[in-house]
Structures are given as structure tokens and as C-alpha cells.
Amino acid sequence: xAGVTQTPKFxxxxxxxxxxxxxxxxxxxxxxxxxxxxxxxGLRLIHYSVGAGITDQGxxxxxxxxxxxxxEDFPLRLLSAAPSQTSVYFCASSPAGQWFHFGDxxxxxxx
Amino acid sequence: AQSVTQLGSHVSVSEGALVLxxxxxxxxxxxxxxWYVQYPNQGLxxxxxxxxxxxxxxxxxGFEAEFKKSETSFHLTKxxxxxxxxxxxxCAVSISGGSNYKLTFGKGTLLTxxx
Numbered sequence: 001x002a003g004v005t006q007t008p009k010f011x012x013x014x015x016x017x018x019x020x021x022x023x024x025x026x027x028x029x030x031x032x033x034x035x036x037x038x039x040x041x042g043l044r045l046i047h048y049s050v051g052a053g054i055t056d057q058g059x060x061x062x063x064x065x066x067x068x069x070x071x072e073d074f075p076l077r078l079l080s081a082a083p084s085q086t087s088v089y090f091c092a093s094s095p096a097g098q099w100f101h102f103g104d105x106x107x108x109x110x111x
Numbered sequence: 112a113q114s115v116t117q118l119g120s121h122v123s124v125s126e127g128a129l130v131l132x133x134x135x136x137x138x139x140x141x142x143x144x145x146w147y148v149q150y151p152n153q154g155l156x157x158x159x160x161x162x163x164x165x166x167x168x169x170x171x172x173g174f175e176a177e178f179k180k181s182e183t184s185f186h187l188t189k190x191x192x193x194x195x196x197x198x199x200x201x202c203a204v205s206i207s208g209g210s211n212y213k214l215t216f217g218k219g220t221l222l223t224x225x226x
Contacts, residue, residue, distance in 0.1 A: 031211075031212040033212070033213070033214070035214075035216075040120065040218060040219075041218060042201060042216040042217055042218040042219050043155075043201065043203075043214075043216040044216075045213060045214070045215075048212055048213060050212050058213065090154060090155065092155075092214075094211070094212070096209040096210075096211070096212075097162075097208055097209045097211060098211075099143075099145060099157050099160050100145075100157075100214055101157075102147075102154040102155040102156075103154055104153060104154040105153075105154050
């Protein structure tokens, strides 16, 4: 049982490049979320999904897109990377009414 | 809207001493409350959760927390600190029940354990 798997673990981008952070869970959880973690800021919600085909914005959605075509996958797309998006990104999943399981994170640097 | 305040961004204790990490929350509806721990360069691991059952919640690694509605608090304690407890701790809140799809985190407390 792999849990929540994030790829890649590390990535360096140049300003203006686009990329997709992958997130997959094998627990058949309804809810999935993306957070970013910055020093002294805790974790802030970027986007979330309550099921396949249903997504919504969190606290800091600008510059990011998501889609959820299957229960298992919830990719996060950076449309045009900016240095302010340098961060550690965490994907999480949860069955309704329970607690969130987190992936190991993707460390992203934008130059 | 919900919010979490963690008092003290950095707490330092001696090995064997009491650990107390403070968390206060704000929620207009009954909350679920969580404590997560993050070791360096790792993801978040659930320590314990309050989901409207017992107000005193026991978690992994000897940690426990008490939900106090009148004080809107959910402080994390451990009677005797161990070197392996050194990590960052996050308190988080969500709406109770099946609508718990959004977690709101505090800014974290870094725990240092001195020999």
C-alpha cells in the first residue's frame, strides 16, 4: 500500500517555464488537496477536490491549475513559473470525515 | 472561516522534561482538530486527532492533547521529552463530519530537545 505518492521529489525550473507536479493515492479517498509550505507560514491550501471532476480554490490558488479526472490522481500545474512559487509542495488525501494522509513533498526551486 | 494560532514558533526543552505546545483555534462550527509532526525533509505524520469523541486524545509516541471548548484550545503535551521528539509540530483544524475537505494549519512550532 503506497499511500500518497508525489513525483518528482526535487525540481529546478527557470522563470516562465511550466510543469506538472504529480500526486497519486491508492486508498480510494474522496478528498485530495495541494498545499505549499513556506518558512514561518505553515501549510497553505492551494486547491482541493472532493471527488473526480470536482475541484475548487483554496487560500493561494493564483498561478496554479488542477484537474481530477480519476479518484486516484490529482496533478498540480504551474502555468508560468515565478520565483515566488519556490516552495515545498504537499499533496494529501482523506476519506470523508477522517484525517488527511500526506505525501513526502516536492521541493521546487524557481530561478 | 477557521483559523489556528500556535503560540511560540520555537520551544526548547531538556531531555526528560515536560513538552507543552500550545494551539488555539477559531471555528464557527464544531471542529475536528489535529496535530501533525514533520521531521526534517519529510512529509507530515498524524500524531493525534480530535473528532468529537473523547476530549482527551492520546496519540503516538506518548503524546496527548485535550480539547477544551471553553478555552478554544487543543494543547499538545508529553510528560518526558526524548531526543527523537525534535521536529516541527503543526496544529490544524477542519469542519467536523463529512465536510472536512479543507485543513487550516497553524504556522508551526519547532521543538528542540537538549541533552
